[in-house]
Amino acid sequence: MLRSMDKAQTDSVSEAPATPQEERTARHLRMLARVADVHMEIIEATRTEAVEAPQPGVDYGQRIAVITKSLRLTLLLEEKFAGQRDEQRKAAAKREAAQEDWHKLRVKLAMMAAAYEVSEDAEEVERRTTEVGERLERPEVAELIEASRAPVAVAALCRRWGFPPQVERWLEMADEAMEHYGFIPPQDGEDDPPEDAPGPRPAGVDGRKPKPPDTG
Numbered sequence: 001m002l003r004s005m006d007k008a009q010t011d012s013v014s015e016a017p018a019t020p021q022e023e024r025t026a027r028h029l030r031m032l033a034r035v036a037d038v039h040m041e042i043i044e045a046t047r048t049e050a051v052e053a054p055q056p057g058v059d060y061g062q063r064i065a066v067i068t069k070s071l072r073l074t075l076l077l078e079e080k081f082a083g084q085r086d087e088q089r090k091a092a093a094k095r096e097a098a099q100e101d102w103h104k105l106r107v108k109l110a111m112m113a114a115a116y117e118v119s120e121d122a123e124e125v126e127r128r129t130t131e132v133g134e135r136l137e138r139p140e141v142a143e144l145i146e147a148s149r150a151p152v153a154v155a156a157l158c159r160r161w162g163f164p165p166q167v168e169r170w171l172e173m174a175d176e177a178m179e180h181y182g183f184i185p186p187q188d189g190e191d192d193p194p195e196d197a198p199g200p201r202p203a204g205v206d207g208r209k210p211k212p213p214d215t216g
Contacts, residue, residue: 019092025085032078039071100146102183107145108136109174110154114163117170135161 043064050060115128135141145153151167158165 019088022085022088022092025081025088028081029078029085032074032081035074036071036078039067039074042067043071102178103150104142104145105183106171106174106178107150107153107157108133109177110150110167110170111136111157111161111163113170113173113177114154114158114166117173118163132161 046060046063046067049055050058054060111132112129115132116125119125119128136145141157144156148156150171154167154170155165157163158167158170163170
């Protein structure tokens, strides 16, 4: 079975709300942008005074040099925070993509497990898993998986394709395979099966003993 699931794995950004850290970075950037604007206003006012109404004893060149140095430091800080914001966005997008990929693969492997368990022999396993793999690539199926929690998607596909609706069992088999592959589940618990999900049966379909997984 692991070999079939391995094949499924091989064949297989909406914007998330800003985190407190991202909101804080954005606020800092707005503040720095305003500080930079104030610096420019002071420089313009100093230039106007130096040209139109110079005051005795005032070194306007020195005054502008001091303001310019402060402006330069402000711009460096703004650049630093902008870089942090970009890194935060990249990290958030990466986390979201990883969670989405984990969800899709979990559902696909669950359906592969169902196809494996209802098959009588190796030839039927190959036929059914190939058929399921092709069905999983259909746009309407991909949309269903993306829009639904794993137990809901698996239950719907079992009904649609005539597999036993042993949702929890198929997901447990998928989780075992994903653990074997080193996939890490999301941490928010959104993909946990509901309490009323069908439980696993000790025997296989129609009372047959489950076949041992093919570890290759």
